[in-house]
Amino acid sequence: MAMECDDWGDGGGDMNAVPDGVVQHILSMLSNVRDVAALQHLRVLEIVGAPLRDTAITETVAACPNLTDLSLLGCDCSGDVSIQLAMLQRCRLDFLGGGNCSLLLSAPRLESLEAQGFTWISLRGGHNLRRLSIAKSTGRVYKVDTGRLPDLEYLSLRGVQWSWAAVSSVLQCASEVKHLVMKIEFCGDFDVLQPFPEIDLVDFFNGHPKLTKFEIHGAMFAALCQKNSLKNLDSRFCIPCLEELLITVRSPLNAEQKLSTLESLVKYSVRLQSMVIRISQMKNCHDAADDFFEEICKFKYINYRKVRIE
Numbered sequence: 081m082a083m084e085c086d087d088w089g090d091g092g093g094d095m096n097a098v099p100d101g102v103v104q105h106i107l108s109m110l111s112n113v114r115d116v117a118a119l120q121h122l123r124v125l126e127i128v129g130a131p132l133r134d135t136a137i138t139e140t141v142a143a144c145p146n147l148t149d150l151s152l153l154g155c156d157c158s159g160d161v162s163i164q165l166a167m168l169q170r171c172r173l174d175f176l177g178g179g180n181c182s183l184l185l186s187a188p189r190l191e192s193l194e195a196q197g198f199t200w201i202s203l204r205g206g207h208n209l210r211r212l213s214i215a216k217s218t219g220r221v222y223k224v225d226t227g228r229l230p231d232l233e234y235l236s237l238r239g240v241q242w243s244w245a246a247v248s249s250v251l252q253c254a255s256e257v258k259h260l261v262m263k264i265e266f267c268g269d270f271d272v273l274q275p276f277p278e279i280d281l282v283d284f285f286n287g288h289p290k291l292t293k294f295e296i297h298g299a300m301f302a303a304l305c306q307k308n309s310l311k312n313l314d315s316r317f318c319i320p321c322l323e324e325l326l327i328t329v330r331s332p333l334n335a336e337q338k339l340s341t342l343e344s345l346v347k348y349s350v351r352l353q354s355m356v357i358r359i360s361q362m363k364n365c366h367d368a369a370d371d372f373f374e375e376i377c378k379f380k381y382i383n384y385r386k387v388r389i390e
Contacts (some may be wrong), residue, residue, distance in 0.1 A: 127151070150171050233257065257291060298360070
C-alpha cells in the first residue's frame with residue numbers, strides 16, 4: 081500500500097521517508113476506518129493485492145474524498161464496485177477473478193482511467209477523460225456506458241470476447257479520439273465465440289476524423305475487410321489525419337479483401353507515414369498462407385517508403 085498526503089513535507093508521499101510511528105498510526109487507522117479525520121487530506125492512494133470483499137478497503141476509499149490518484153492493483157473482487165470521488169483525476173483498477181464484476185465510477189474531473197477485469201462498466205461524469213483503457217483477459221465484456229467523450233485522445237479496447245453492443249457504444253462515444261488500439265479476439269453475448277460483424281470502412285473513418293494512430297488486431301481488421309465496405313469508396317473519400325497504422329494479420333482467409341483494404345488505407349490516408357503489417361501466428365501449412373504472404377510482400381515492395389512487415 082502506498083499513500084501520499086499533501087502535508088507530509090519533503091517526503092512527497094514516499095512511505096520510506098515517513099517515521100515508523102506515523103506508518104504504524106496509518107495502518108492502525110486502516111484497521112478501524114471510522115477514524116477518518118486524518119484521511120481527509122490524502123491525495124494519492126494505491127492498494128495492491130487486496131480482496132474487495134473486505135469492506136475496509138471500499139470504506140477507506142470512500143473516506144478519502146480529496147483523492148486525485150487512485151490505484152487498486154491485483155485486487156480480487158466479484159460483484160459490484162462503486163466509487164464516487166469528486167476530485168479524482170487518474171484511476172487504475174486492475175481486478176482479478178473470472179467471475180462477473182461491475183464498476184460504477186462517478187468522477188467528474190477524471191482524466192485517465194485504466195480498467196481491467198470488469199464485465200460491466202458505467203462511467204458518470206467522464207467528459208474530461210483524455211485516456212481510457214479497458215481490458216478483460218478472461219470472460220466477457222457485456223456493457224460499457226461512458227457517455228460522450230469529447231476530449232478523449234487515447235482509447236484502448238482489449239480482451240478475449242466483447243459484446244458488439246459494448247464495442248460500438250464506446251466507439252460512438254469516442255468520435256474525437258486520436259490514438260485507437262483495438263485488440264479484441266471475438267464477439268458474442270454468450271458462451272459461443274462469434275466473429276465480428278462487418279465494419280464499414282468509410283463510415284468508421286468518417287466517424288473518427290481526428291484519428292492519427294490506429295492499432296488493429298486480427299478479427300477486428302478482418303471485420304473492416306468486407307466487399308460491401310469497399311463498395312462505398314470513391315474519389316471524395318479521405319482519411320485526413322491518419323499517420324501511423326499497426327495491423328496484425330493472423331489468417332489468410334479473405335486474402336483478396338484484406339489486400340484491397342490495405343491498398344485503400346494507403347491510398348486514402350493522405351498523411352500516412354508508416355504502416356506496419358504484423359504477421360502473427362498464421363499457420364503456414366497451407367498454400368493459401370504462403371500465397372497471401374507473398375502478396376503482402378509485393379504490396380510492401382510497391383509501397384516501400386511507408387510499409388514494413390514484422
